[in-house]
Structure formats: structure tokens, C-alpha cells
Ligand SMILES: CCCCCCCCCCCCCC(=O)SCCNC(=O)CCNC(=O)[C@H](O)C(C)(C)COP(=O)(O)OP(=O)(O)OC[C@H]1O[C@@H](n2cnc3c(N)ncnc32)[C@H](O)[C@@H]1OP(=O)(O)O
């Protein structure tokens with residue numbers, strides 16, 4: 001009996017841990033990374049069997065495997081403006097970039113034959129890096145701007161040759177302040193060089209459920225707003241700055 005009295009408070013420890021929001025914060029973050037690594041591990045052989053190597057069609061496998069992850073983190077995703085993605089042929093999607101959780105919203109609406117531009121360091125992220133490569137993700141070296149620009153110029157040609165859509169985060173880095181950082185120009189050069197429309201997508205702020213400083217990761221809703229296309233037909237490199245400014249205005253007012 002005495003032993004039972006000793007043990008029962010100990011049993012409370014895991015219970016307290018479960019209810020502690022700090023524990024939940026770290027647990028969800030760890031779980032997210034571990035689960036994505038595991039999903040990537042599943043996606044690698046599936047992609048190799050389906051396509052034999054690096055192929056944009058592998059994004060379908062990634063999209064399929066990632067779509068349930070929101071439920072495991074207690075998140076809901078609400079999408080508006082889905083009709084704006086119903087365009088034939090290639091286009092450039094631009095969106096704000098808050099954290100690695102953006103991948104969940106991205107996979108919720110990712111059109112067929114669409115991949116993304118990412119910093120080259122991501123290729124070293126274990127199984128996730130390998131599946132990004134297999135999914136045709138275009139890697140750029142942000143420290144060597146001229147290399148990055150060349151890679152993006154090549155991507156403009158590939159978009160047309162292979163009928164590919166590209167998702168670019170024009171802020172070029174993550175930003176959780178709920179506003180938009182100044183846009184870099186790569187996404188707009190890309191769209192103008194390929195003469196394809198830009199479709200802006202706005203992710204709602206994660207501040208309603210996620211606070212890094214306060215160590216809070218609660219349940220919540222991510223709202224994705226897909227906006228009408230911005231045409232680039234007939235534009236040249238001289239128009240890129242005004243196109244970037246216009247897209248920035250559209251993003252901040254939505
Ligand atoms: C199951 C497991 C699932 C796994 C999950 C899978 C999903 C993974 C999701 C991963 C998500 C990962 C997400 C991520 O990793 S986000 C990070 C990586 N992505 C980006 O950085 C994209 C956006 N970056 C850019 O656009 C930058 O502009 C680059 C990098 C290109 C240069 O940046 P820079 O810092 O230098 O600044 P600048 O833009 O002011 O440009 C400077 C000058 O160059 C001119 N210029 C620029 N570009 C071009 C061009 N193309 N042709 C001709 N000229 C060009 C430009 O006009 C300007 O000149 P001027 O106008 O002042 O005279």
C-alpha cells in the first residue's frame with residue numbers, strides 16, 4: 001500500500017507533462033520534424049518506383065503523404081479562392097513565408113506539376129532533402145546571387161519546355177512578424193522571362209496558435225487566400241520593379 005502511495009504521484013508526472021503547454025510546444029515541434037522525415041523516407045522508394053528518379057510528378061506523392069499532418073498537429077486549413085488556380089499551363093505562385101509549417105498549406109493547394117524554389121541548404125536535411133531533390137525542387141545558393149539568378153533563368157526555360165509551375169517565396173526567408181518583408185525580384189524576373197501569370201497566395205498569421213517566445217503551439221486554423229492572377233504578358237525586365245511593387249501591394253492589402 002505504501003509503495004502505491006509512492007508510485008501514484010510519480011504517475012502524475014507524465015500527466016502534468018502532457019498538460020503543460022511548454023511540453024506540448026516542444027513535443028509538437030519535434031514530432032513535426034520526425035514525422036516529416038519519416039514520410040520522406042516512405043516517399044523516396046515510392047518516387048523511385050514511380051518515376052525512376054528526379055521528376056516533378058513525385059510532388060503528387062509528397063502532396064498525398066503530407067495532407068494528413070495538419071490533423072496530427074491539431075490544425076485546420078481553410079482555403080478560399082481555389083478557382084484562381086484553375087488555369088491551364090505554367091504560372092508562378094508567390095506567397096508569404098512564416099515557418100516550415102508553410103509546407104502544410106502548400107501541400108493543401110499544390111497544383112499538379114508544381115514544385116518550388118528552395119535554399120540549397122535544404123538538400124542536406126536528411127530524407128527530407130532527398131525527397132525535395134526527387135520532387136524536382138529547384139535549389140538556389142542565396143550566398144552567390146549570380147548563381148541563383150542563372151538557376152532561376154534556366155528554371156524559366158524549363159517551366160515552358162516541361163509545362164511546370166513554380167512556387168516562390170519572394171521574401172526569400174522566413175518572417176513571423178505577421179507582415180511582409182520587402183520582396184526580392186527573382187519570382188518576378190521568372191514570371192516575366194517565361195511570360196506566365198503570377199498567382200499570389202496569402203497565408204494567415206500563425207500568431208493565433210503559435211508563439212515561439214511564449215512556447216505555445218495550440219490548435220488552430222491556417223487560412224489560405226488564393227488571389228486572382230497578375231498577368232505578365234508583354235512585360236520586359238524594365239517592368240519587373242513595378243510588377244514586384246504591385247504584387248507587394250496586393251499581398252499587404254489582403
Ligand atoms: C514528405 C516530406 C515533405 C517535404 C517538404 C517539401 C516542400 C519543401 C518546401 C521548401 C520551402 C523552402 C523555401 C525557401 O527555401 S525560401 C528561400 C529560397 N528562395 C528564395 O530566396 C526565392 C526568392 N529569392 C529571390 O528571388 C532573390 O532575388 C535571388 C535569390 C534570386 C537574388 O537575391 P538578391 O538578394 O540578390 O536580391 P534581389 O532580388 O533584389 O536581386 C538583386 C538584383 O538582381 C536582379 N535579379 C534578381 N533575380 C534575377 C533574375 N532571375 N534574372 C535577372 N535579374 C535578376 C534584381 O532585379 C536586382 O537588380 P536591380 O533590379 O536592383 O537592378
Ligand SMILES: CCCCCCCC/C=C\CCCCCCCC(=O)OC[C@@H](O)COP(=O)(O)O
Pocket residue numbers: 032033034036037097099100103119122124125126128172173174
Ligand atoms: C540529418 C539532418 C537533419 C535536419 C533536420 C531538418 C529537417 C526538416 C524536416 C522537416 C520539416 C518539414 C519540411 C521542411 C521544409 C522547410 C523549409 C523551410 O522552411 O526552409 C527555410 C527557408 O525557407 C528559409 O530559410 P531561412 O529563414 O532564410 O533560414
